[in-house]
Amino acid sequence: MKPHIGVLGCGWLGFPLAKRFISMDFRVSGTTTTKANLDILGNEGIVPYYVELHNEGAKGSLINFLKDIDILIINVPPKRKETEQDYLSQMTQLYEASKIMHLKKIIFVSSTSVYGEVEGEVTERSVLKPGSDSAKQLVAAEKLFMGDKDMEATVVRFGGLLGPDRHPVTYLAGQHELSNGDDAINLIHIDDCILLLTSVVTNQWWGKLMNGVYPDHPTKRIYYTKEATKRGLPVPEYTKGYAGKTGKIVKTKTLDALKFKFMNPIDSHS
Template structure:
């Protein structure tokens, strides 16, 4: 069944997601704060909207005249908590009955073991000052609509090489720690699966099956970018392994990119 879907934020994730959903027949609204992005959104057969959620009164914007909304805003954006409150007000005011909120595996502390959905803690980010678990709860506990939360691991894919930050670092710690990553293709496919299966009211971890060590992975990443091989200190650091078994079982989903190392070898 085709739906009307609004996507907040047509960036690295939101724009290809808009294109994919439009391609399979959904009527898609895509928001941006930059007028220069309008042709890109239109080129994806998506209806573009200039929308600045920093401003009051957004609930009257026809962008919100849809059944489903997907929120891809990174918590690093300014006034994040206020903007989320404003978005929830707009959702309640309009016809939207379903929400997908893109969260992060940063809700888990480094416990040196596998973490499942129930292991999340209220952690205030040092970078944004936001506790993502508080934001998630605003959606999950709201009785005016149904929400599903996706806790993505580290994102990689086109124009987002996993070794890109090595240009700024010559030494890394925790060489034997596992990495937690997910490819853009899987991000898109999982979101499409949630919509197709009407999987609402869930919280899912989303991370590739395999977790190579940091030393193994970033050494290969540096070689694929033609960068000097990174050095690893002897310092031990805490880690976590993000477990996506609940998502795989509930949605009958198999990852398209189960092993990030294979993607490096293919380049």
């Protein structure tokens, strides 16, 4: 029998991910922080649960959600205004609840922001240099789950996310004197995020650390100029760069066998 999947956080990524697992004949439970969305999840065949994580404890049905699943996918990023202690407290509660329910297989959705604003190539083996509060929060949460030898936790660090209703060029269009035009982009389309996460389950890639980023890394100047032109948006203007500057280039040492749907962000047409 296929394992029962639990998606904690059925939002922009989690909801279509849950639906993809259902299309693959998995049993799927999913959580939402909005009670009005329970029927939406249920109508898609997702067993719906209302769960909110707070410092003082979880609201809703966290234990009921966890008790019947075999694999937990944690798709709950830090909030921008949340302190590191708040997020870590919530993830600690989730971790302890998962231990009580004897969950062994965990997928933690993280971000390449944990590498910080460094220059040059980074891989899963690189030293982490988180600069922002949210990146520091993610590092702490990653260590919490991966540090438990009784769990088979896999961490997937996604780059910038693209999708039919989400593209960074919409925020950059028409801006002037942007200073990072020679930096490389590190992006991935939602379809390939879902491909990667489902592949962890179907291939049983447990206890792994993975960067989820396309292998193609054009400069921001080239990429966003093309994307703005394609959409009929004002082209963002970048200042003259510095010779040899590339910004952060995220590579992966663990996903050579995975064939992305688009392979590069220009082909994604999102």
